[in-house]
Amino acid sequence: MYERKILPNLNCGLDLIGEVLYGKWKIRLLWFIHQGHLRPSELQRKIPDATRRVLNIQLKELEDHELITKKIYPVVPPKVEYSLTDFGKTLIPVIAALGNWGDTHEEHLRTVILKRLNGENE
Numbered sequence: 001m002y003e004r005k006i007l008p009n010l011n012c013g014l015d016l017i018g019e020v021l022y023g024k025w026k027i028r029l030l031w032f033i034h035q036g037h038l039r040p041s042e043l044q045r046k047i048p049d050a051t052r053r054v055l056n057i058q059l060k061e062l063e064d065h066e067l068i069t070k071k072i073y074p075v076v077p078p079k080v081e082y083s084l085t086d087f088g089k090t091l092i093p094v095i096a097a098l099g100n101w102g103d104t105h106e107e108h109l110r111t112v113i114l115k116r117l118n119g120e121n122e
Helices: 013-021 026-034 040-046 052-064 092-104 106-121
Strands: 068-073 079-084
Touching (some): 026 052, 040 052, 052 068, 092 106
Antiparallel strands (some): 068 079
16 A cells, blocks of 8 residues: 655645545546445546446545545445535535636636647657
């Protein structure tokens, strides 16, 4: 398992939010759980590019930061569902605002991202 060698800088809100949400799939996981996709298999289908291992690690980190809760049902085979905590629900308007910003600037963002990617491939 990854062990951090340098402690994070937690001096301001941006540092704190970066620490909690840093991870390629965390924002999408929170959004999909908010939309009602609660089972790990549902989340995997919504984010097919992510491996199950990476999703499990990021779900665990979200759980450790008290943004989601994990409920394990005592059935065979085991059934697991995730849900947002009240604290996690406070992030949904922020994620929605980021998504709206991305939608508003979609064309420009796509252009600069593709330009950068094409420059790396040359």
